[in-house]
Amino acid sequence: xxxxxxxxxxxxxxxxxxxxxxxxxxxxxxxxxxxxxxxxxxxxxxxxxxxxxxxxxxxxxxxxxxxxxxxxxxxxxxxxxxxxxxxxxxxxxxxxxxxxxxxxxxxxxxxxxxxxxxxxxxxxxxxxxxxxxxxxxxxxxxxxxxxxxxxxxxxxxxxxxxxxxxxxxxxxxxxxxxxxxxxxxxxxxxxxxxxxxxxxxxxxxxxxxxxxxxxxxxxxxxxxxxxxxxxxxxxxxxxxxx
Amino acid sequence: xxxxxxxxxxxxxxxxxxxxxxxxxxxxxxxxxxxxxxxxxxxxxxxxxxxxxxxxxxxxxxxxxxxxxxxxxxxxxxxxxxxxxxxxxxxxxxxxxxxxxxxxxxxxxxxxxxxxxxxxxxxxxxxxxxxxxxxxxxxxxxxxxxxxxxxxxxxxxxxxxxxxxxxxxxxxxxxxxxxxxxxxxxxxxxxxxxxxxxxxxxxxxxxxxxxxxxxxxxxxxxxxxxxxxxxxxxxxxxxxxx
DNA sequence: ACTTGACACGAACGCCGTTCGTTACTAAAA
DNA sequence: TTTTAGTAACGAACGGCGTTCGTGTCAAGT
Numbered sequence: 001x002x003x004x005x006x007x008x009x010x011x012x013x014x015x016x017x018x019x020x021x022x023x024x025x026x027x028x029x030x031x032x033x034x035x036x037x038x039x040x041x042x043x044x045x046x047x048x049x050x051x052x053x054x055x056x057x058x059x060x061x062x063x064x065x066x067x068x069x070x071x072x073x074x075x076x077x078x079x080x081x082x083x084x085x086x087x088x089x090x091x092x093x094x095x096x097x098x099x100x101x102x103x104x105x106x107x108x109x110x111x112x113x114x115x116x117x118x119x120x121x122x123x124x125x126x127x128x129x130x131x132x133x134x135x136x137x138x139x140x141x142x143x144x145x146x147x148x149x150x151x152x153x154x155x156x157x158x159x160x161x162x163x164x165x166x167x168x169x170x171x172x173x174x175x176x177x178x179x180x181x182x183x184x185x186x187x188x189x190x191x192x193x194x195x196x197x198x199x200x201x202x203x204x205x206x207x208x209x210x211x212x213x214x215x216x217x218x219x220x221x222x223x224x225x226x227x228x229x230x231x232x233x234x235x236x237x238x239x240x241x242x
Numbered sequence: 243x244x245x246x247x248x249x250x251x252x253x254x255x256x257x258x259x260x261x262x263x264x265x266x267x268x269x270x271x272x273x274x275x276x277x278x279x280x281x282x283x284x285x286x287x288x289x290x291x292x293x294x295x296x297x298x299x300x301x302x303x304x305x306x307x308x309x310x311x312x313x314x315x316x317x318x319x320x321x322x323x324x325x326x327x328x329x330x331x332x333x334x335x336x337x338x339x340x341x342x343x344x345x346x347x348x349x350x351x352x353x354x355x356x357x358x359x360x361x362x363x364x365x366x367x368x369x370x371x372x373x374x375x376x377x378x379x380x381x382x383x384x385x386x387x388x389x390x391x392x393x394x395x396x397x398x399x400x401x402x403x404x405x406x407x408x409x410x411x412x413x414x415x416x417x418x419x420x421x422x423x424x425x426x427x428x429x430x431x432x433x434x435x436x437x438x439x440x441x442x443x444x445x446x447x448x449x450x451x452x453x454x455x456x457x458x459x460x461x462x463x464x465x466x467x468x469x470x471x472x473x474x475x476x477x478x479x480x481x482x483x484x
Numbered sequence: 485a486c487t488t489g490a491c492a493c494g495a496a497c498g499c500c501g502t503t504c505g506t507t508a509c510t511a512a513a514a
Numbered sequence: 515t516t517t518t519a520g521t522a523a524c525g526a527a528c529g530g531c532g533t534t535c536g537t538g539t540c541a542a543g544t
Contacts, residue, residue: 050500060501227465
């Protein structure tokens with residue numbers, strides 16, 4: 001507030017210097033956390049860079065000092081979600097039950113977070129939590145005598161199945177979120193299937209009610225059980241030929 | 243070109259009436275066909291309303307007279323792709339081989355068209371071609387003695403698996419298209435996995451080379467065989483208890 | 485000729501991911 | 515203490531998206 005000895009008044013045609021608010025500090029953790037909150041509340045379509053930045057009281061460009069791009073953000077969020085998956089203490093007598101439960105828990109964690117599982121389609125999930133879950137999965141399969149090559153592929157393939165089912169379920173949640181009744185959609189589909197010309201689509205017309213039966217979760221468990229049954233058969237065969 | 247009797251000259255400050263080119267005629271079929279071409283050449287990200295319209299020599303808004311929205315366009319394109327799937331003449335002695343081949347052919351058709359399979363995640367594919375393939379699938383499963391409820395769910399669940407694998411494969415094609423070498427990506431992943439701390443990730447570190455083994459197609463067939471094995475087991479059990 | 489409904493289409497809306505250039509801040513070096 | 519260098523913060527803008535609105539054109543029916 002001390003005037004310089006040789007200070008001259010500012011010319012009146014100059015724009016006064018804009019008051020700049022204190023810069024807030026960001027971090028990757030904070031960004032991921034807020035993105036996760038938006039995801040939980042409104043689904044993945046709401047997770048834009050601008051939206052996350054707005055929730056943080058800043059601009060989208062500020063996020064780029066901490067994350068490379070949106071893909072990276074989604075990967076980080078995905079791994080955070082996988083962090084909710086509990087991992088069991090391996091028990092050789094219950095490996096089958098345990099690995100099935102681990103896959104169910106993975107599905108449940110993903111299903112709770114809209115279609116974040118889309119992130120897992122096409123990339124190898126390599127975050128710390130994804131690695132933790134994969135390691136536990138593989139250890140259980142190996143414990144059960146599943147051959148190594150089968151273990152290595154099963155983690156990939158069943159993981160893909162888990163993710164696909166989570167995405168599938170999420171689409172219906174999003175539909176509800178958008179004010180559209182999923183039940184109405186399924187009723188519509190059922191009606192359509194039932195009314196298909198029986199001469200061209202006899203099986204579909206006949207089985208239409210069964211196709212509408214059961215929740216997405218039940219279908220997931222059904223498919224998972226098929227996969228596990230196949231894995232068990234491979235383990236048994238490996239023991240027989242050994 | 244006949245001047246009106248009381249015609250007065252046009253004031254010179256008026257903009258001359260713009261020459262309007264002949265209106266081109268559009269149709270849903272043409273729009274879908276062009277979208278499919280763009281998809282094949284450049285992947286699904288290139289399929290925007292503007293892009294399709296540009297290829298047709300018009301504006302994006304013109305497409306909305308024939309299709310409700312982009313989702314509908316993609317569904318129509320999806321069904322066109324499924325139209326490439328050949329359907330076998332059912333043979334009771336070879337139902338297992340035939341239904342497996344039908345799923346493989348479905349995967350192949352989708353895999354040839356980038357990640358159009360994303361469309362099948364979350365909606366029930368109900369276009370004429372999808373119905374055709376579903377009917378054939380269900381008829382084969384039923385032929386093999388698979389219980390009806392299992393048939394009804396298997397079409398859904400295995401179809402989802404087929405689509406997920408097609409999406410997964412497509413992501414790597416897109417990566418290549420974007421100038422990034424998928425092989426380099428996998429090498430990087432392999433190196434990372436091999437170098438994981440063996441005390442925390444013993445199984446992953448040990449099996450890393452096996453995880454990189456095999457193509458996406460091989461993994462798909464591996465997983466499909468697990469599913470089919472499970473279905474066969476259910477058919478056998480149904481016969482035993484009948 | 486006039487009316488009506490459907491199609492064609494430009495302009496614009498609201499949104500997106502990202503880059504570029506500028507400013508602010510802080511730690512290290514001079 | 516001042517200067518320098520590097521990094522974080524952030525507004526403006528770029529190029530793009532899906533879609534709607536309003537206007538004009540066209541063809542069929544009255």
